[in-house]
Each structure stands twice: as structure tokens, then as C-alpha cells.
Amino acid sequence: MHLNRRSFFKETVTSCSTLFFSAKAARQLADEKACITLLHTNDMHSQLQPFPMDGGRWQGRGGIQARAALIQEIRKTTAQVLLFDSGDFFQPSPLFSLYKGEPEIKAMSLLRYDAVTLGEHDFDAGIDNLSHQLQHASFAVVNCNYDFSATSMKERVVPYKTFEKGIIKAGVFGIGIDLKGQTQANLYGNTKCLDPIAAANETANVLRTKEYCNLVICLSHLGDKYFDMGIMSDERLAQQSYDIDVILGAHTHRFFDAPRVYKNRRNSDVVVHQAGWGGLALGRLDINISGGGKKNLVHTNTVIIGEKTSD
Amino acid sequence: MKLHLSVTLLTFWVIACTNAKRTVQVQYRDYELRASYRTDSVMQQFLQPYTDSLYRYMHTIIGFATFTMYKKQPESALGNFLADGMRAMAEKKAGVHISAAFINYGGIRSAIQKGEVSVEDIYALMPYNNVIVVQKCKGSIVRSLLDHVAGRSGWPCSGISMKIRSRQAQDIVIDGAPLNENAWYYIANTDYIAGGGDNCLMLRGQEQVSSNYLFSDAMVGYVQSLTQNGKAIGAAVENRITYAP
Structure with missing residues (x-):
């Protein structure tokens, strides 16, 4: 004693x-200022090859070989990088029809993706196929508003993941679209889709107050915004959130000229971004986190946003 | 005990400080992956076996055509073949009776030449990796879509017959009966049209019951089933869409 x-x-x-x-x-x-670089894609839709030379608008563009080279280059010159995808990495392409997503998952693992969330098309060859293909994944699959407990995806998905990079602790979670009305019911099986705003706020709060993250990132497959304001979107999520700093979106295949900034319920800024589709673009957000001291304990947080001009 | 408490408080203080570091500056830059961008050889090597076997698949002969088929308005053998295949295969996949299927005329980008037909020939007909979307719609929505089709001088369709009079759909027959504006119908479109493309705003937001069937895969399956039954690729031109006198 x-x-x-x-x-x-x-x-x-x-x-x-x-x-x-x-x-x-x-x-x-x-x-001191601390910097983290977020690289992100969305709606790759199994477009591993460059777009075919058929006279189309995107001919020759994209392709995972070029993306790999670009990401490698950025990693060489940038210390703290996280790489994300916001879903719909599957379908529709003949490659997906033949291999049901195996090369997509393997390629994303080779590219060292850190985390991805799911889109409705990722269920296109069935939920069991998705679960099967994810055995090849070296990245985390994050989602907090799909209840997978009665499905084969149960062990494959976590609500969030945290990454410590220097003094930055980034928490990343995922939000999916309501699958009903988006895809055939038998494809997603016993998956239950929960309210995205409630789930997002709850998870973001855990990341902020229990995991002590100073950067909270949401990978969202809701879509950036819709003409019909009744439809759930990143815009609505941002405005009704409390603890999210950045939303990396998908589903609407939008090429943003610049990230959008919304005020959340605490009157803090939330940055929303999206990077087109088909692997045609790679989005990049360099985030400087500074502060410390008592004055930063106030909840209101303003973001200064600008285009990155130098490498 | 006192010490323990102070440790706890200290911990909170440290956490509060850590937590206080917040995003203040964001710089953005989106990279376009242009055709000239260099490629990574490891990724190239990884992809090669997949693309090689895809190439072999694309050059497989799956059917035959006894005459050359081009697209034509308001109706054509090629268009009817595509719409019939779309309807039959989507019905199989979705497991519901599909009353009508439509193809936007502008989406057809190739023809079928007389002779042997490969997977690639089928993929070339609509080279956009479209998926078939089955939607559950009220008859009034179907009418609005058909008015759009009439205004576009006729699209390939299956399960429908109608007349075009001053850019409006008339004498519409669906499921062998006049269109009932209050009845529910399952209809098939490409994802582009179902999502409101080509100004088909009436379809945007309508419930989608199926959206996971690559259009070209459906057509490849349809051609294979025709070949198995000893049939050539094609369809009759049977006055599905005509101009009212």
C-alpha cells in the first residue's frame, strides 16, 4: 500500500x-504556423484510363497514371499531405463491368489514399461485392450515417479516422447520400441511412471534444447544392454544422472555381470544395493552422481564403 | 487526491490550448490532369494487364447484322433496336415491368455496319458510359416527357406509340392502352436524361428504382441473347412515332 x-x-x-x-x-x-495539404478527388467512376481520343471534350485527360505522377511530385515537395476521395470511385465503365472494382481499389491503395467515403454507385455491383473488393484497400473507409451493422460492410467501415501530422491532429469522417431513390434497394441490402446532419454534428463533436482534433474534415457524398433547397446538400450541412472545418464534396460532379465558404451555427467559417469527376482534376487545399492563447478559445473562427500561387 | 485533481485540470488546460488552434488560412489550387501530363510507370505497369484484357474483350465478336443501320428521325431500325434492348434488359435487371424506354437521339454517335459486330461496335453507339435509370413516374410526367420527345422530332422509344402534331405528343399508347395521366409507370432512360439532361426537367427528382446497369453492357447482353436465338441485330420500323397528318 x-x-x-x-x-x-x-x-x-x-x-x-x-x-x-x-x-x-x-x-x-x-x-508558429502549421500547414497541412489536403489532396482530394471525387466521382472517379472507374475512369482509370485517360479519356479516349474520340474528339470529346475531355479526350486524353485524366488517367490514374498521370494522377500518380502528380501526387508523387506534390508529396516530394510537401511535408504533410493527406489524400482523400469522396466516393463514387466505382462505375460506370467497361473496366468496372469486367473487374467489379478490383483495379480501382488496388490503384487507390497504390496511390496511398488515406481515407475515402462511399457514394451510391459504389454499391452498383452489390454491397457484398463492395465489401469483397475493399479487402484490397490500404486506406480507411469512413462513414457515420450508414448503419452497416446487419451487412457484410460492418467490419470495413469506421465512422471516422484521425491523423496526426506535426502539431495538427486532423479528424476525418464521412457522410453518405440517402440511398433510397438513388439506387436499387437490393444493392445496398440491410444498410440503414441515418439523418446526415445529426450524424455529422455528433461525429464532428466527438472529433473536436474527445479526440481533440484541431482540423475536422468531412468527406461528403451529398452534393454541393441544389436548386431545390429541400434536398440535403453540403451547403445545408455546412450551415447547420458546429464543428466541421472543411467539407470535401462529391456527387454533383462540380468543378469549383474556388472553394465556397459558409457560416455555421457558431458563426464560424466552413470551407466546401469539390474536384469535378472522372479523375479529371485533383483538388488541393493548403491549410494553415495558427493561434494558441486564450483569445482563440472563442468558438468563432474566420477563414482567410486565397488562391495558391506558388509551389 | 489534490494532486490528482490538479493533474486533471492541467490536462484540460493543455487540451484547451491544443484545441484552440484553428484553421485560419486556406490556399486552394486545383490541378487539371491534362493530356500532356507525364505518367507514372509503376501505375502504368499495374494497369497494363487490366487494359490488355479489356482490349481483348472489346474485340470479341458477339453478333451479326444483315444490313447497315443508321439513326434517323422520327424512327429507325437502329433506334428501335437500342430502345427495345434497353427496355428488355432493364426489366430483367430491375425486376419490374417497364412500360417504356427512351434514348435521346443526340446520344447515338455511331451506326451498325452489316456483318459481324463486336463489343466495341456496341460500346461505340453511345460512348458515354451511361447507366440505365428506371424511374417510377405518374402518367402526367410521361406525357410531359413525350411532348419533349415530340418537340425534338422524335426519339427512339420502346413500348410507346404516338403521333407528333405541332411539336406535341398525341394519341399516346403505352402498355397497349391510352396513356392515363394518373397511373404510375416505370420508365427507363439514360442517367443523363433521368437527371434532367437535354432540358428533361420533368424527370429530375423522380424516384429512381434502378441505376446500376451500364447501358452498353445491357446492349451487349441483348445482342448476345439475340445471337443465341439465331437472330440478327435489328428491329422493325413499325410507326412507333409518326407525324399526324
Whole structure:
């Protein structure tokens, strides 16, 4: 008992001084700017090859060989990179018809994707096929509003994943579109689609307050926005969120001229971006996180956004 | 105990500091993957066996045509063949009775030449990797779509007959009976049209019951089934769409 108390005392003193040190170190580091580069794609639709030379608008563009070279180049010159995809990496292409997604998942693993979320087309050869192909994945599949507990996807999906890069702790979670009305019911089986806003807010809050993330990223397959405001979208999610910093979108195949910024429920800024489709583009957001000290404890957070002009 | 508490408080303080670091600056840059961009040899090697076997598949002969077929308005053998194949295969896949299938005329980009027909010849007909979307629509929505079809001088369709009078659809027969504006019908379109493309706004937002069948795969399957039954590729021109006198 005595010994136990002594060792408890000793340990406490040690951890206490460690904490003092880390507090100081954290403050020092926090004063410096910390940068993380988010690379992202969406709606690749099994377009691993460049678009065919058929006189079409996109001929010769895209292709996973070129994307691999580009990503490699960026990784060479940039220290802290995360690579994401916001879903619909499958279908429709003859390659998908033949291989049911195996080359897509293997290629994304080769490219060292960090996390992806799911789109409705990823279920196109059935949920069991999706689960089967994901055995080749070296990346995390994140989604927090599909209940997969009664399906073969149960073990394949996590609600979120965190990544520590220097002083940045990034939490990434995924949000999927309501599959009903988007795809055939027998393809997604016993998947239950839950309210995306409630699930997103709950998960983002866990990332902010339990995982202590200073960057909360949502990979969304809702679509950026719709003429019919009643349809769930990234715009609505951003405006009704509390803890999301960045939404990397999909589904609407939009090429953004610049990321959009919305005010959330705390009057903080949420950045929404999307990178076209078919592997025609690679989106990039360089995020500088700075601050520390008491004044940054206020919840309102403003983002200064600008085009990256230099490499 | 006191010490323990202070450690806990300290922990909160550290966390609060850590948590306080927030996004302040975002720089964006989107890369376009242009045709001239260099390629990664590892990825190229990885992809090669897949694309090689895809190439072999594309050059497989799957059927034959006894005459050369071009697209034509308001109706053609090629168009009817495509719409019939789309309807038959989508019905099989979706497991519901499909009353009508449509193909946007502008989407057909090739013809079928007399003789042997390969997978690639079928894929070339509509080279957009479209998927077939089956939607459940009210008769009034179908009428609105058919008015659009009439305004476009007739699209390939299956399961329908109608007349065009001053850019409007008339005498519409669907499922062997006059169109009922209040009845529900399952109809098949490409994802492009079902999503409101070519100004088909009436279809946007209509419930989709199936959307996972690559159009070209459906047509390849249809040709294979024709060949198995000893039939040539084609369809009769049978006054599905005509101009009212």
C-alpha cells in the first residue's frame, strides 16, 4: 500500500512535469504556423484510363497514371499531405463491368489514399461485392450515417479516422447520400441511412471534444447544392454544422472555381470544395493552422481564403 | 487526491490550448490532369494487364447484322433496336415491368455496319458510359416527357406509340392502352436524361428504382441473347412515332 502510494506520487510528479513541458511546447508550436495539404478527388467512376481520343471534350485527360505522377511530385515537395476521395470511385465503365472494382481499389491503395467515403454507385455491383473488393484497400473507409451493422460492410467501415501530422491532429469522417431513390434497394441490402446532419454534428463533436482534433474534415457524398433547397446538400450541412472545418464534396460532379465558404451555427467559417469527376482534376487545399492563447478559445473562427500561387 | 485533481485540470488546460488552434488560412489550387501530363510507370505497369484484357474483350465478336443501320428521325431500325434492348434488359435487371424506354437521339454517335459486330461496335453507339435509370413516374410526367420527345422530332422509344402534331405528343399508347395521366409507370432512360439532361426537367427528382446497369453492357447482353436465338441485330420500323397528318 505504502509502496503503491509512493509510486503513484512519483508517477504523478513525472506526468505532471511532462504535462508542464508539453503545455509549454504546445504553446510555442501553436504560435508558429502549421500547414497541412489536403489532396482530394471525387466521382472517379472507374475512369482509370485517360479519356479516349474520340474528339470529346475531355479526350486524353485524366488517367490514374498521370494522377500518380502528380501526387508523387506534390508529396516530394510537401511535408504533410493527406489524400482523400469522396466516393463514387466505382462505375460506370467497361473496366468496372469486367473487374467489379478490383483495379480501382488496388490503384487507390497504390496511390496511398488515406481515407475515402462511399457514394451510391459504389454499391452498383452489390454491397457484398463492395465489401469483397475493399479487402484490397490500404486506406480507411469512413462513414457515420450508414448503419452497416446487419451487412457484410460492418467490419470495413469506421465512422471516422484521425491523423496526426506535426502539431495538427486532423479528424476525418464521412457522410453518405440517402440511398433510397438513388439506387436499387437490393444493392445496398440491410444498410440503414441515418439523418446526415445529426450524424455529422455528433461525429464532428466527438472529433473536436474527445479526440481533440484541431482540423475536422468531412468527406461528403451529398452534393454541393441544389436548386431545390429541400434536398440535403453540403451547403445545408455546412450551415447547420458546429464543428466541421472543411467539407470535401462529391456527387454533383462540380468543378469549383474556388472553394465556397459558409457560416455555421457558431458563426464560424466552413470551407466546401469539390474536384469535378472522372479523375479529371485533383483538388488541393493548403491549410494553415495558427493561434494558441486564450483569445482563440472563442468558438468563432474566420477563414482567410486565397488562391495558391506558388509551389 | 489534490494532486490528482490538479493533474486533471492541467490536462484540460493543455487540451484547451491544443484545441484552440484553428484553421485560419486556406490556399486552394486545383490541378487539371491534362493530356500532356507525364505518367507514372509503376501505375502504368499495374494497369497494363487490366487494359490488355479489356482490349481483348472489346474485340470479341458477339453478333451479326444483315444490313447497315443508321439513326434517323422520327424512327429507325437502329433506334428501335437500342430502345427495345434497353427496355428488355432493364426489366430483367430491375425486376419490374417497364412500360417504356427512351434514348435521346443526340446520344447515338455511331451506326451498325452489316456483318459481324463486336463489343466495341456496341460500346461505340453511345460512348458515354451511361447507366440505365428506371424511374417510377405518374402518367402526367410521361406525357410531359413525350411532348419533349415530340418537340425534338422524335426519339427512339420502346413500348410507346404516338403521333407528333405541332411539336406535341398525341394519341399516346403505352402498355397497349391510352396513356392515363394518373397511373404510375416505370420508365427507363439514360442517367443523363433521368437527371434532367437535354432540358428533361420533368424527370429530375423522380424516384429512381434502378441505376446500376451500364447501358452498353445491357446492349451487349441483348445482342448476345439475340445471337443465341439465331437472330440478327435489328428491329422493325413499325410507326412507333409518326407525324399526324
